[in-house]
Every structure is written in C-alpha cells, then in structure tokens.
Amino acid sequence: MTVADFGAACAFEWHKIRTLRSTFWNLGAFLAVSLALAIPSGWYLHKTYAELDAAERAVFDPIGSGLSSIRLGLLALVIFGVLTVTTEYTSGTIRSSLAAVPRRAVFFASKTVTGSLVALAASTVVVIATFAATQVMLGEHAVALSDDGVLRAIGGGIVYTTLLCVFAMGLAAVLRSSALTIGLLFPLFFMVSTILTSIPGVRKAAQFLPDVAGGQILYREPQGDTILNGWTGLAVLVAWTVAALAAGYYAVRRRDA
Amino acid sequence: MSAAIEVRRLTKRYGRTTAVDGLSFEVKPGRVTGFLGPNGAGKSTTMRAIVGLDRPTSGEVLVDGRRYDQLEQPLRHVGALLDAKGVHSGRTVRAHLDGLALSNRIPAGRVGEVLEIVGLSGVAGKRAKGLSLGMAQRLGVAAALLGDPRVLLLDEPVNGLDPEGILWIRALMKRLAAEGRTVFVSSHLMSEMALTADHLIVIGQGRLLADSSVTEFVSRNSRSFILIRTPEPEKARDALAGAGIEVADGPDGTLEALHTTLETVGALVARHQITVYEISPQVASLEEAFMQLTADAVDYRAKQEV
Known part of the structure; x- marks a missing residue:
C-alpha cells in the first residue's frame, strides 16, 4: 500500500460523504439538538441558582451543565457514522467501491479515517458552540476558559463524541445494516446505560459501558460512585473503539461483498 | 496471444x-x-x-x-x-x-x-x-x-x-x-x-x-440432418453409405443422414426400393443445443469421463 493509494481512497470516501444529503441532515441535527437543549437548561439554571442552598451550590457544575446536552445530540452523529458504513451495503455501492479500492485494509482504513476526521470537525464545532451557549445563558455563574478543568472538559468532550462515532462505524461494519446497528446502539446509549447504572448490583459493571465511561470527561467531578475518572473513562472508551474497529476490519476482510 | x-x-x-x-x-x-x-x-x-x-x-x-x-x-x-x-x-x-x-x-x-x-x-x-x-x-x-x-x-x-x-x-x-x-x-x-x-x-x-470459438460451437452443436424412419435400417444404411452420405443412428432406430438434401435421400430410397415411414429435414437450433448441453450437464460429464 502506498501513501498515494491511501490518499486517493480517502478522497473517494470524502466525496461519498459530502454527496449524500443525510450527512448534512445528521451533522445539522447534532448541532441543533445540542444547542436546543443547552440554551434552555442554561437559562433555567441561571434563573434558579438563587434558590439553591449552599450544599447544592457546592456541587453545581457549570462545565457539566454546558456539555451534558451533547449526549443527546450526539445520537445524530452516531447515525452519521453508521450510515457512512452501512449505505455502502444497503445501496449496493460496496461492489463498485471495492472494485475501485480492492485492498480491504486500504478501503476500511480510508473509510474510518475520513469518517473520523469529519466527526472530529463536527464535534469541535458542536462542543465549543454548546459550551459557549450555555455559559452565555449562565451569565454571572459562568466559568471562564482559564478556569480549572474547562479546557479539559471541552477537549475531552470533542474526543468523547468523536470516539463514540468511530465506535459506531466499527460496529456498523460488522452488522452491515443501518437498522440493526442503530437499533442496538440507541437503546444502549439511551436506556441500558441509564437503567444499569441505577441498579446497585450491576452499577460497577455498567460504568464500563462505552458511553458511560467516556462521558465522565464531560463533568468536573466523576458522576456517581464510579472508580473511573475523566481520563480512565476515556481510556475505556478508546478500548471499546479499538475493539469495534478490529471487529469491523475482520468482517470487511473476511466476508464476501 | x-x-x-x-x-x-x-x-x-x-x-x-x-x-x-x-x-x-x-x-x-x-x-x-x-x-x-x-x-x-x-x-x-x-x-x-x-x-x-x-x-x-x-x-x-x-x-x-x-x-x-x-x-x-x-x-x-x-x-x-x-x-x-x-x-x-x-x-x-x-x-x-x-x-x-x-x-x-x-x-x-x-x-x-x-x-x-x-x-x-x-x-x-x-x-x-x-x-x-x-x-x-x-x-x-x-x-x-x-x-x-x-x-x-x-x-x-x-x-x-x-x-x-x-x-x-x-x-x-x-x-x-x-x-x-x-x-x-x-x-x-x-x-x-x-x-x-x-x-x-x-x-x-x-x-x-x-x-x-462460436463457429466451432455452432457447427458442433446445431446439427441439421435428414431423419429417416424405416423398417429396413440396414438396407437404408448401405444405400446411403454407397452414395457417400454420412449416416448416424438416431433415437428409436431412426437414421440421420448428414450433409445432404431431402431430394437426394428421397431419390436414393426410391431407387433402392426401401420402405420408409418418414423422411424429414431436422434442424436443432443453437438455443436448443445449448439448453440440451446445460440441462444434461451431469450426464454430459459422465460421458466425458469414460
């Protein structure tokens, strides 16, 4: 494999991403949903801050308040990641794509790298915009960029949403079906994580789920009685992502198109 | 090449x-x-x-x-x-x-x-x-x-x-x-x-x-011949062979005269006073030949391996 091959394959992937309308819908929804939740919650927190008692003020987390809304918006980013992979199979373009880029390693690497870069760019815009919007709404209770943990949360948030999107791409390459992949990831992110983390017995295990573990980076203090902190949580998410990519690559390499 | x-x-x-x-x-x-x-x-x-x-x-x-x-x-x-x-x-x-x-x-x-x-x-x-x-x-x-x-x-x-x-x-x-x-x-x-x-x-x-080649495939598989149905196949065979006409055995005891015309065969059987029930031109189309070839794939292979 030469660098030129890989560059051309990435140009092909980028072209496929930008010639699909669903890309713009999903990335647009990622921004819109995140902002639509961040702005009212910032406004509400600002309005009710005066009613909080001392203990509540002590745990008040202007960083986490600003970023927790992306956890819903990122579902649109996850759909983007899934579709990047599965539309090849559902539309049948996988055959012309693999005829053009027959080396499966080059094909899979160019697809995931290009998809990840788009996810990274979208995450950067959305995380910063969401954080900024919340801080504006929080008014005098807002944090400054120079405050402790703020840059860590912003940088971590960008990495978190990007990694979940990449994780979804790996899983999609194994399952090859949009419905199946989204049908597996949405309940996981929306319900399973929430339910399992509320059940005392399994809470210890549930904290290692990809979205729960990675999400710790969004908050000033670790959430719940977890043994993970922001960084170790992110490391757990990285491990999940690497595993999903390895499984995806194995599937792309082994299976007939 | x-x-x-x-x-x-x-x-x-x-x-x-x-x-x-x-x-x-x-x-x-x-x-x-x-x-x-x-x-x-x-x-x-x-x-x-x-x-x-x-x-x-x-x-x-x-x-x-x-x-x-x-x-x-x-x-x-x-x-x-x-x-x-x-x-x-x-x-x-x-x-x-x-x-x-x-x-x-x-x-x-x-x-x-x-x-x-x-x-x-x-x-x-x-x-x-x-x-x-x-x-x-x-x-x-x-x-x-x-x-x-x-x-x-x-x-x-x-x-x-x-x-x-x-x-x-x-x-x-x-x-x-x-x-x-x-x-x-x-x-x-x-x-x-x-x-x-x-x-x-x-x-x-x-x-x-x-x-x-297609020409070869066509000539091998799309045969045209004159079908002869007769109670005296030996006599007919000798007569045809005597006139230099190639003869093959068809199904049900019929004869197949190759590379000849209906008129030639008709004149020949008349001259040798051979009783015939049927003399007719037969053409197997290329499509039929292909169907036959592929439908009998298993049978064909068995014959090839002998």
Whole structure:
C-alpha cells in the first residue's frame, strides 16, 4: 500500500460523504439538538441558582451543565457514522467501491479515517458552540476558559463524541445494516446505560459501558460512585473503539461483498 | 496471444452450495468472449471472484498475471459492470462517477467523456433513483469504461436495455474488442451470444462445458440432418453409405443422414426400393443445443469421463 493509494481512497470516501444529503441532515441535527437543549437548561439554571442552598451550590457544575446536552445530540452523529458504513451495503455501492479500492485494509482504513476526521470537525464545532451557549445563558455563574478543568472538559468532550462515532462505524461494519446497528446502539446509549447504572448490583459493571465511561470527561467531578475518572473513562472508551474497529476490519476482510 | 484473465481451478462454496466447482479457463484479448450458462450456473460468482469481491474457496483468478487486489489503480486495468443497481439512489449520475474517478486518480474530464459515450450527458445531474433500468445499465457501462481499461467484464449487460440499447451495447463490445481489449460478457441467452461473441466459455452447475470459438460451437452443436424412419435400417444404411452420405443412428432406430438434401435421400430410397415411414429435414437450433448441453450437464460429464 502506498501513501498515494491511501490518499486517493480517502478522497473517494470524502466525496461519498459530502454527496449524500443525510450527512448534512445528521451533522445539522447534532448541532441543533445540542444547542436546543443547552440554551434552555442554561437559562433555567441561571434563573434558579438563587434558590439553591449552599450544599447544592457546592456541587453545581457549570462545565457539566454546558456539555451534558451533547449526549443527546450526539445520537445524530452516531447515525452519521453508521450510515457512512452501512449505505455502502444497503445501496449496493460496496461492489463498485471495492472494485475501485480492492485492498480491504486500504478501503476500511480510508473509510474510518475520513469518517473520523469529519466527526472530529463536527464535534469541535458542536462542543465549543454548546459550551459557549450555555455559559452565555449562565451569565454571572459562568466559568471562564482559564478556569480549572474547562479546557479539559471541552477537549475531552470533542474526543468523547468523536470516539463514540468511530465506535459506531466499527460496529456498523460488522452488522452491515443501518437498522440493526442503530437499533442496538440507541437503546444502549439511551436506556441500558441509564437503567444499569441505577441498579446497585450491576452499577460497577455498567460504568464500563462505552458511553458511560467516556462521558465522565464531560463533568468536573466523576458522576456517581464510579472508580473511573475523566481520563480512565476515556481510556475505556478508546478500548471499546479499538475493539469495534478490529471487529469491523475482520468482517470487511473476511466476508464476501 | 497471452491471456488477460486466467481462472485456475476456481471453487466457490456458500455453505453447502457449490456455486463454482474447479473451473479453469482463459480469456484472451482482441475478441468478445461470451460467458454462457443458465441462471445459477455460477457466472456471476466467477465474475465477482475476478474482481476480488468474492474470496475463492480454493483456486485463484489472475488478471494480467496478477491477483486483482495487487493491481495498481485497478479501474485503469479492469472495468466491470456487475450490478446495475449498485448506485446510491440519492447521488447524482455525475457524482457517482466523480467518486470512482477520484479513487483511481482518473482525470475528472474523463467523466464527461464516458457520459457522452453511453449517452447519459443529458441526465448527469439527475439523482440515480430517477433512472430507468436501461439508464442504470448505461451508467454501469460508463463506470466500467471510466479508467479506459484493457479488460472489460460485463455481467448480463443486455438486461433492461431497449432494442436500440441492445444494438448499441453489441456494437460497443465489438468496437472495444477490435481495439485489442479483452471483453468478457456473460449471458444466459445463446442467441445473444451468437450475435456478439467470437469465443464462448459455457458453464453449467459451476463446471466448464465448452471452451471454443462460436463457429466451432455452432457447427458442433446445431446439427441439421435428414431423419429417416424405416423398417429396413440396414438396407437404408448401405444405400446411403454407397452414395457417400454420412449416416448416424438416431433415437428409436431412426437414421440421420448428414450433409445432404431431402431430394437426394428421397431419390436414393426410391431407387433402392426401401420402405420408409418418414423422411424429414431436422434442424436443432443453437438455443436448443445449448439448453440440451446445460440441462444434461451431469450426464454430459459422465460421458466425458469414460
């Protein structure tokens, strides 16, 4: 494999991403949903801050308040990641794509790298915009960029949403079906994580789920009685992502198109 | 003349089904090679194996002496039309081709050229979901021609084309072969192949049944003869042989006189006072011969192995 091959394959992937309308819908929804939740919650927190008692003020987390809304918006980013992979199979373009880029390693690497870069760019815009919007709404209770943990949360948030999107791409390459992949990831992110983390017995295990573990980076203090902190949580998410990519690559390499 | 495509003992199994079974053949440049077989004979599987979409269970396929995935910028070597539906319905005709051009560093101007060749320039900006099957087929041909390849694989290209489109694709295939390219085209219709192909690879149940020129295949398989039904076959045989006419045994004790005319045979039996119940000209069409050949694939192989 030469660098030129890989560059051309990435140009092909980028072209496929930008010639699909669903890309713009999903990335647009990622921004819109995140902002639509961040702005009212910032406004509400600002309005009710005066009613909080001392203990509540002590745990008040202007960083986490600003970023927790992306956890819903990122579902649109996850759909983007899934579709990047599965539309090849559902539309049948996988055959012309693999005829053009027959080396499966080059094909899979160019697809995931290009998809990840788009996810990274979208995450950067959305995380910063969401954080900024919340801080504006929080008014005098807002944090400054120079405050402790703020840059860590912003940088971590960008990495978190990007990694979940990449994780979804790996899983999609194994399952090859949009419905199946989204049908597996949405309940996981929306319900399973929430339910399992509320059940005392399994809470210890549930904290290692990809979205729960990675999400710790969004908050000033670790959430719940977890043994993970922001960084170790992110490391757990990285491990999940690497595993999903390895499984995806194995599937792309082994299976007939 | 060295082979552009070499299929060597190719076997492909899907679970318990054997789609291709120890198939070997070569496809040479400068002519249209027809790949013929009934539906389910393994034609598409073989074509998919050539471009590396299906991994052979055993055996190998080489293009220009190399495995497909070892070719640099493969679209410049091999153009394949495998599935007309392999276009994303939301993408425009031009965008589909632009992407493929980028992947193999083919100059963007080539996209306009191939659209012109296949007659789709007028719908370049149209989304693929609005294309008729015939237009989708032309788009598939455009994609195959994009890299100006020396080897072309076309899987059932006539499907979905209107009569004018069929004439067009036949002329195109002949022109490409005349330019010295390798054209390998599959079909389940013998009549279609008789019109376009110079050489035939015939398969049935994943095995090779014939590998010959079309002329040879036709002369071997489409026999015309005079059928003679008589209670005196020995006498008739002697009379025909005496006149220098080749005789073969037909079914149910009938005789088949080859390379002769009805008038000659009629005069001959009259002269020798042979009782006949029937004298009639018989022509087995090419299509019938092909049907017979492929339907009896198992039987045929058994006879060959004796």
